[in-house]
Structure formats: structure tokens, C-alpha cells
Amino acid sequence: MTELWIPLNDVPAEGREFHFTDQSLWTGPMGEFRVPGKVGRKFEARMLITPQDDGFLVSGGFSGSVMLPCGRCAEDFELVVEGDFDSFEEPPGPEESLEDESRLRMTAGQPEFDAAGFLWEQFLLALPESPVCAEDCKGLCPDCGVNRNLAACSCKRDEGDPRLAVLRNLKLS
Numbered sequence: 001m002t003e004l005w006i007p008l009n010d011v012p013a014e015g016r017e018f019h020f021t022d023q024s025l026w027t028g029p030m031g032e033f034r035v036p037g038k039v040g041r042k043f044e045a046r047m048l049i050t051p052q053d054d055g056f057l058v059s060g061g062f063s064g065s066v067m068l069p070c071g072r073c074a075e076d077f078e079l080v081v082e083g084d085f086d087s088f089e090e091p092p093g094p095e096e097s098l099e100d101e102s103r104l105r106m107t108a109g110q111p112e113f114d115a116a117g118f119l120w121e122q123f124l125l126a127l128p129e130s131p132v133c134a135e136d137c138k139g140l141c142p143d144c145g146v147n148r149n150l151a152a153c154s155c156k157r158d159e160g161d162p163r164l165a166v167l168r169n170l171k172l173s
Contacts, residue, residue: 002028004116005105008049008056015050015057020119026064029120040065040078045119055090056104056111062119062126071130072139073147083126089113 002024026043029035043064050057063082070077091111092102103114138148143155159165 001032001120002116003114005107005112006049006115007110007112008051008104009110011049011051011056013051015048017060018047018049018115020045020047020062020115025116025119026123029123030066035066037066037068037076037079040067041080043081043123047115047119049113052088055088056113057086057088058113058118059084059086061085062122068131070133070137072132072137073149074140075133075147075149077131077133079128079131081123081126083122085122087118 004020004025006018021042021044023039023042025045027039030037030039041064043062045060045062047058047060050059061082061084063080065078065080067076068079069075089102089104091104091106103118105112105114140146141148141153141155144153146153160168
């Protein structure tokens with residue numbers, strides 16, 4: 001995965017803002033983790049890192065879009081992915097092992113922040129679990145496979161057991 005460690009020893013007390021436009025921060029992990037899509041509108045991110053007494057406050061946001069297959073009809077569509085974040089990051093303590101997933105590390109006694117890993121995590125959190133091209137997408141016919149948004153199919157739908165028809169209109173409150 002792409003790494004971008006920001007040294008934090010010279011961040012002033014009022015904080016420092018960083019801007020990220022390098023698309024490899026997103027395209028690299030998308031390929032590595034086999035995200036089924038590609039970048040549409042280029043991603044941009046801004047991040048303000050402010051030192052605190054016992055860590056760093058990381059705030060900002062990102063935006064862009066990805067071309068993904070719809071979870072219902074399998075047609076590619078553009079999904080806008082954006083989000084804001086506020087996170088408090090503490091440096092790892094001496095008892096924490098290297099396997100702990102900390103976004104802060106100490107290198108030669110100086111703290112560094114993993115901006116690429118943090119932005120990738122925010123990207124994943126902003127993605128829907130099952131992206132769809134439209135809320136009213138009709139999807140594919142399970143029998144013949146036709147895209148029901150583009151054409152109607154002549155497949156007969158199984159309405160279930162007719163003895164249970166009276167229960168189809170039952171409303172629970």
C-alpha cells in the first residue's frame with residue numbers, strides 16, 4: 001500500500017494544513033485490495049493537523065468519485081465519494097508492539113503520521129456496502145438476466161404458495 005508519512009515535529013501550535021492531489025493515494029490501494037472500479041473525478045483531500053498535549057488532532061475532508069458496477073443491474077455508474085473527518089491520534093506507547101495498527105509512529109524520537117493509510121481508511125468508510133446506480137434500480141431478472149431498467153422480460157414470476165396469499169397483505173404494527 002502507498003505510504004506517506006508526515007513528520008510532525010515541526011507542526012506549529014496553531015496546526016498545519018496539508019493538501020493531497022496525488023491519485024496514487026487512492027489508485028494504489030484500489031488495485032491492491034481489488035476494489036472493483038476506477039477513479040472518475042480526481043480525488044482531493046485536505047487535512048489540518050494540530051498538536052495537542054498528548055497527541056494530534058487530525059481534521060479535514062476529501063472528495064472525488066469512482067466508477068463502480070451497480071450492485072443490482074451490474075452497469076457501471078459514477079459514485080461520488082466524499083467525507084469529513086475529525087480524529088485524535090496518540091503516539092504509540094513503549095509497551096505497544098509494532099503489530100499494533102497505529103497511524104502514528106516514532107522514528108528517531110520524532111512522531112510521524114501515516115496520511116495515506118488514514119485517507120484510505122476514510123475512503124473505505126465512505127463507500128456504501130452495496131452501491132447502486134439509483135434507489136429505484138430494478139436490477140437483473142434472476143431467470144433470463146435482462147437488465148429490467150432497459151427492457152421488460154417475459155419471465156413468469158413465482159408468486160409463492162397460493163394458500164398463503166392472504167398473508168401477503170398482512171401489516172405488522
